[in-house]
Amino acid sequence: MEWLAGGGPLMIPLFICSIVALAVILERMVSLRRGRIMRPELIEVISAIRGPEDIQIIYNRCNVIKGPFSNIIKRAISNTHLSREEKVLDIQATGRQEARSLERMLVVLEIITAITPLLGLLGTVLGMSQVFDVISEVGLGQTKAFSGGIAQALRTTIIGLGVAIPSLIAYSSFDRKVDNLILEMEKYSMLLLNKIYSVDKEGKAIGPGAK
Template sequence: MFEIIKSGGWMMLPLILCSITAMAIIAERFWSLQRKKIIPPGLVKQVWAVSREKKLDDHILDRLRDSSCLGYIMAAGLANSHYGRDVMKECIEEAGRQVVYKLERYLNTLGTIASITPLLGLLGTVVGMIQAFSAIVAQGIGDPAVLAEGISVALITTAAGLTVAIPSLIFHRYFERLVDEYIIEMEADALRLVDILHGEREVLL
């Protein structure tokens, strides 16, 4: 493996760095985007039960805000519930935008890696072909080892770039889809709680 990397030339260094960064982001997002951390099961039911018993004080709201992304959104609405339904919804939407930013953290970097690594591989290919033709000009075609060195650089960097780009793109699309699903579900849960608190929907939790 080391010999293959070495044969790829200096262009392998940024590709390796991109690979390490992509793997770190993918691992971190898998850990951070666990469903139980974003949308804990039964949270709406628990919040409604506490609200019905008139126990929603600042301490409870702080715990709810720190518990999960859904809890953060609900706490923003509940803290301003006494201002009316419209204000409550506005606070939920504002908190939702902050949660979206948190859920999409590092995804832009992952998408960038998926976009630039094929270009880095292509650049390595161009460099390798330049080396190959330079060797032909300088030494002719009598020494195939010199020609093969330039060609190996071209092929290895192309393969390395695609090897990093393909899984990065796959996981980027997967995490984007997962975040979209979480956002839709959290919005539905938060708005359902708003309607329940203001008597515009029956309690079916």
């Protein structure tokens, strides 16, 4: 604690940023678990679907199991009057919306990654300013007199980078994980789409409501 206190008043916002970053990282680690997003019950139902006549089964299951995966699936099986190409675009648009939902806390990590090095740099500037003020008063002969300013300059930089680096790593990791989850959800949605849209002799996709 004494070491942290030597960093000066900027250690307070840096400490707050570290607590917030840790809370967000732990929350995202739990919320973005694959088993929590890619519900195996829905995957099993998609595998069991044989054709358009089974749409109601997957729709009922999606109403019970809420989440981004079920939202994308429901978009795949709704608006059956649309062509297959239009449904693909609809699924991709829904995937982007769900991605924003999954990324809702990552902006906090992004902000912390940006501001903590700046806070550390500000602490360095203030510490060096304190050093020069002391030097102008007592000269260079008494090193203990300006050691506090040097300590503040170094410690705020260390803490600022110490918070920013893990936050950046976590942000990049979670962002990539969200992208992978969305791609996987879209893959299963396309699999479902292929099952409920048949193909005629000319190679044209025929929707569930086609005659």
